[in-house]
Amino acid sequence: MDILLHLESEHEGIIYIFTQKGICIYDMKKLSNFTLYVIVCIIWGCGSKEEASPKNKENEPMNTMYFACSTLDPGASSQTLEWRDWDGLGGNPPRLSGSMTLMPNTDYIAWVQLANEAGVIGSGQFMTDEIKNEMDDHAFFYQPGNASLWTITKHQLDTRGRIYDGAISFKTGNSGVIPLKITLKHQPGLKDGTLSPGSIDIEANFNITVQ
Known part of the structure; x- marks a missing residue:
């Protein structure tokens, strides 16, 4: 597990x-x-698991992101949004699938999964475990367009106690729409808890409804 x-x-x-x-x-x-x-x-x-991270490794090849969340209630089901950009920058617009409607003023847990799909949904290679094994060189950043509707309440840390955030817990605010940008940064030897250092491995935009 x-x-x-x-x-x-x-x-x-x-x-x-x-x-x-x-x-x-x-x-x-x-x-x-x-x-x-x-x-x-x-x-x-x-x-307590720690693994060595290659410091000069290039950006990971990824073109698919899944963002899912669930309340903390026993038996609660999860909701998932999917983002795909198979042909990369300069090609067709990313393909979005799924919808997410959250309750106001409610605690949630959320997680991101990543893949490099080969032009067919569910094909290719899942990259989540590889990124997690290199968490000391990576960090996820969540940028809500409406910050009053989104507050992170628990971070996931890497082996050195710095933010990694492949999984988080957060609390919603009052009703509204949250445009949410999720960015995975590759920051070997550069992590300082901010978005600025390093290069982008993958970046996706979602819309979440709170009502």
């Missing part, structure tokens, strides 16, 4: 383990001691 983010709920006894494949929700009161031990080992084992 490749853990992106682990959260404890305000509901007593509920924990959320956030993975590449989605969200796992556990009711601690219903689990055996052995199962709890296994969960704790997974959380600590994955959270």
Whole structure:
């Protein structure tokens, strides 16, 4: 299980383990001691994993981004937006799929998945794990066009305690539309918590409705 983010709920006894494949929700009161031990080992084992990052590696070839989110409620389903730009800059406009409508003043968890598709949806190579293994050289940045409707409440950090943010938690504001730009920057040896250093691996624009 490749853990992106682990959260404890305000509901007593509920924990959320956030993975590449989605969200796992556990009711601690219903689990055996052995199962709890296994969960704790997974959380600590994955959270402490460190891998060396190549400092002079070129930008990653990626043309597809998935942005998904879910509330923290047990049994909640996720919503996903998809962005594809198969022919790159100067070609056809990016292709957008899906819709996302969020509730006002509500806590959410969100994650990004990346792929280099070969002209067919679902084909090609998923790149999410490769980027996560090189998190010390990368960072995701979320730029909402309406900042009053979007507040990040929990960041995902790299192995050196700097922002990586392949997964986040955030809270919505009042009703409105959020134009959201998500940028993955390649910042080997340059990370300072800001968007400025480095080069862009992939950048996508989405619209999210809050109502």
